[in-house]
Amino acid sequence: MKREHSSAWVVATAALASVLVLAGCAAHDSEAPNSDPGLVSLSPGQSAPVAGTTTLRVQGGATGSENVIVLSDTASTGVSAKTNYTVTATGVGAAGAISAPATSLNPIANGTTQAPAVDMAFGMRLNRASQPRFQRGFSAARSMLASRSASSGRLRSLSAAVPNVGDLMNVNVGQSACDSLVPSVARVVAVSSRAIVLADTTNPTGGFSAADYQRFAARFDTLVYPVDVTNFGAPADIDQNQHIVLLFTKAVNELTPRNSSSYVGGFFYSRDLFPVTDTQQFQGCKGSNVGELFYLLAPDPAGVVNGNIRRTGFVDSVTTSVLAHEFQHLINASRRLFVNTSAEDFEVTWLNEGLSHVAEELLFYHEANLGPRQNIDVTKLRSTPAIRNAFNNDMSSNVSRYQLYLAAPSENSPIRNDDSLETRGATWNFLRYAADRKAGSSGSDAATWQALVNSTTTGVANLRGVFGADLAGMLRDWAVSHYADDLNSTVSPTQTQPSWNFHNIFPALGSGNNTYPLQVRSLQGSAASGTLIGGGAAYYRFSIPANTTATIDVAAPGPVQAVVVRVR
Numbered sequence: 001m002k003r004e005h006s007s008a009w010v011v012a013t014a015a016l017a018s019v020l021v022l023a024g025c026a027a028h029d030s031e032a033p034n035s036d037p038g039l040v041s042l043s044p045g046q047s048a049p050v051a052g053t054t055t056l057r058v059q060g061g062a063t064g065s066e067n068v069i070v071l072s073d074t075a076s077t078g079v080s081a082k083t084n085y086t087v088t089a090t091g092v093g094a095a096g097a098i099s100a101p102a103t104s105l106n107p108i109a110n111g112t113t114q115a116p117a118v119d120m121a122f123g124m125r126l127n128r129a130s131q132p133r134f135q136r137g138f139s140a141a142r143s144m145l146a147s148r149s150a151s152s153g154r155l156r157s158l159s160a161a162v163p164n165v166g167d168l169m170n171v172n173v174g175q176s177a178c179d180s181l182v183p184s185v186a187r188v189v190a191v192s193s194r195a196i197v198l199a200d201t202t203n204p205t206g207g208f209s210a211a212d213y214q215r216f217a218a219r220f221d222t223l224v225y226p227v228d229v230t231n232f233g234a235p236a237d238i239d240q241n242q243h244i245v246l247l248f249t250k251a252v253n254e255l256t257p258r259n260s261s262s263y264v265g266g267f268f269y270s271r272d273l274f275p276v277t278d279t280q281q282f283q284g285c286k287g288s289n290v291g292e293l294f295y296l297l298a299p300d301p302a303g304v305v306n307g308n309i310r311r312t313g314f315v316d317s318v319t320t321s322v323l324a325h326e327f328q329h330l331i332n333a334s335r336r337l338f339v340n341t342s343a344e345d346f347e348v349t350w351l352n353e354g355l356s357h358v359a360e361e362l363l364f365y366h367e368a369n370l371g372p373r374q375n376i377d378v379t380k381l382r383s384t385p386a387i388r389n390a391f392n393n394d395m396s397s398n399v400s401r402y403q404l405y406l407a408a409p410s411e412n413s414p415i416r417n418d419d420s421l422e423t424r425g426a427t428w429n430f431l432r433y434a435a436d437r438k439a440g441s442s443g444s445d446a447a448t449w450q451a452l453v454n455s456t457t458t459g460v461a462n463l464r465g466v467f468g469a470d471l472a473g474m475l476r477d478w479a480v481s482h483y484a485d486d487l488n489s490t491v492s493p494t495q496t497q498p499s500w501n502f503h504n505i506f507p508a509l510g511s512g513n514n515t516y517p518l519q520v521r522s523l524q525g526s527a528a529s530g531t532l533i534g535g536g537a538a539y540y541r542f543s544i545p546a547n548t549t550a551t552i553d554v555a556a557p558g559p560v561q562a563v564v565v566r567v568r
Contacts, residue, residue: 042566045490047480050554050562064546066096066568068520070539072479073532074472075559082531083558087523087540091550095522095541096567097515105400105509108381108388116263118318118397120325120356121419122255123267124349127329128419130177130271131346133285137274138344140282141337144275144290145238162196162241163188169198171289173251177271178285186247192217194225194242200249200298207299208248208312216246219320227366228327228359231449235327236334238273239291244330246323248298253305263308265318266296268326270333270346292334294326321360321394328359332453340456348459349419354427355452357398361432364394372445373436375486377501378508401425403506406482406518413535414475415460426535429497433478434467436498476561479537482518484565495565523552532560541567 042048042065073083163169167188174182186198190213197213208216225244229235235244255264272289275282296319303309332352336343346352365371367390370380381391402425405412412422414430431452435445448466455462464471480495486503507514521528523542530538544550554562 042564043490044566044568045484045488047484047492047495047563047565049476050564062546064093064544064548065566066541066543068483068539068541068565068567069523069552069554070476070480070483070537070563070565071532071554071556072476072537072561072563073534073558074475074561075534082533083556083560084529084531085538085554085556085560086527086529088527088553088555089523089542089550090552091544091548092523092552093543093545093548095543098520098522098541105396105403105506107392107396108378108509116261118265118322119256119262120265120322120353120397120424122264123269123326123329124353124419126175126267127270127333127346128349130269133177134270134274135345137282137285138337140279140284141238141274142341143279144277145236145338162191162243165189165191168201171198171247171249171293172287173200173247173249173295174287175255175269176287178274178283178287181287182251184249184251186249189213190217191243192221194244195220196241196243196245198245198247198249200247200251203248203250203298204253204300204302204304206301206312208315212312212316213248216319220244220246220323223366224320224323224327224363227362228324228331231362231446232328232331232355232359232453233335233339233450235292235331236273236338237292238334238338241291243292244327245289245291245293246296247293248296250298250300250305252295252297253300253308253310256306256308258307260308263310264297265322266294266326268294268329268333270329273334273337292330294323294330296322317393321363321397324359324363324394325356328356328453335454336456340454342456345458347453347462348417350414350416350423350427351452351459351462353419353424354414354431355449357401357424357428358431358449360394360398361428364390367394371443372432373439373498375498375501377504379504381505398425398428399502399505399509402429402502403517405429406516409479409482409519410530410532410536410538413533414478415463415535416533430475430478432499433481433497434463434474437474437477437494438467472559472561475535476563480563480565482537483520483539487565487567 071085165188169186169188171184171186172181173184174180185201187201188196189199189210190197195217197217252264252266271285271287272291272293274285274288276284276286276288276290278284297310297315299312299315300310329352332347336346368387370376381387401421405422405426408422412426414426416423435448438448439445451466452462455465457465467474477494481497484491484495485497486501503516506516518539520539520541523540528540532538
């Protein structure tokens with residue numbers, strides 16, 4: 001898998017070497033206030049940061065307390081950059097409940113058969129591999145649009161006038177960026193206000209009917225298009241027909257080997273936004289279809305392609321979410337090329353994918369008639385068939401990826417330069433957390449998502465531009481939120497996730513033997529050490545016996561921030 005390179009994010013912070021002195025004695029009453037400014041009294045749900053070499057002493061009360069310390073690395077210098085830390089504890093008691101190993105999630109609707117996992121990463125791998133080919137093609141693409149010369153290439157039957165149902169179109173369905181073409185003929189099977197639906201004439205028999213294709217066109221018009229355009233902006237229109245092409249082709253089916261545990265459901269290919277003609281600066285991309293186009297899985301009820309059976313009901317259930325995901329990629333790429341013309345590169349993988357997973361969440365909200373900051377729990381998810389189906393079809397993969405991140409938070413990060421499922425889950429959840437925090441009580445996040453998509457910067461610089469300079473503090477608070485969210489009403493709003501109640505959802509879906517899947521270790525009576533990657537976090541649970549004092553030493557040579565939260 002090709003890895004991306006982005007600018008390093010280094011937060012100038014002194015090495016952390018802190019001592020926490022946690023007192024289990026009774027709190028001072030109001031008539032005899034404590035004169036020691038270093039002594040802090042925490043109620044359950046409250047937290048105290050550990051900054052630099054500050055000594056923090058926390059009263060646990062006459063009955064003692066249970067606590068968690070959260071360590072967060074707020075710097076990123078690449079995939080391999082790690083920070084060592086050591087936590088040494090004396091005088092602590094037995095920890096409370098510690099997390100169980102995570103297991104796979106069950107669907108909300110009981111009895112649903114588990115299907116292969118959709119491989120959302122295929123399209124991004126394809127685009128990342130071809131990116132060097134287009135490094136000097138941005139100006140050529142803009143010149144193409146300015147001169148309206150899109151129709152001068154070999155595959156121009158997708159361009160200009162809107163076709164009629166029954167027309168035949170020549171398309172390139174190959175995965176080579178520009179040089180090796182796989183020409184195919186596709187029939188126009190539906191046309192709507194925003195969609196041109198094509199079916200490859202070589203697709204297996206027994207697929208969608210004309211009514212099915214028309215339903216996809218209507219679904220794109222009334223659901224996918226308005227959700228994505230409202231939140232991310234309108235795509236460019238280089239083929240000048242004000243339509244998006246939805247191509248159902250067996251070429252997508254061929255990408256999945258026989259008996260694979262995952263499958264490719266579709267993709268967007270940025271090569272289709274580049275010209276086929278040569279310029280002085282750019283060798284034309286002969287494989288470009290020069291239009292806004294998606295490649296989608298075709299039904300294959302008999303398993304003709306690689307023996308993989310793809311019934312019409314299955315393809316129907318997964319395609320809308322794929323469209324919402326890939327449409328964000330198309331909008332993001334086309335606006336960087338043709339609208340925000342100061343941009344000279346596509347968005348980095350982790351943020352681009354995170355935004356497309358946000359698109360899946362937005363699709364869920366729309367289909368379920370719900371919205372952000374409603375603290376959705378499993379009772380709400382099971383309350384109606386429409387909500388259950390929307391969660392299973394649109395949102396469950398986001399939750400599964402987030403679960404994978406929670407199971408290993410010190411090794412993964414929302415800003416990690418890779419395309420793993422853990423990174424995708426972390427990035428989606430961080431974007432949701434950051435948008436909730438930025439929005440406060442307002443009802444819409446559209447301006448936030450549009451600012452991220454319409455930026456001329458990428459990666460961490462893009463996040464800073466939208467969410468503010470103190471991303472280190474936001475990453476720290478986000479790390480605390482995984483543990484503290486929905487603990488009680490005392491928790492600081494900056495340490496909560498107001499859109500989702502995952503402490504309620506994960507156990508109900510069978511995660512980690514009916515527990516919350518966050519990896520939490522015990523700090524009882526010993527030293528603990530480990531490593532954190534930039535954006536990663538570690539969690540240690542401990543208790544303080546009544547009327548005793550616990551001392552915890554935290555040492556780290558990098559920008560690690562620590563927060564202690566009283567649990568009980």
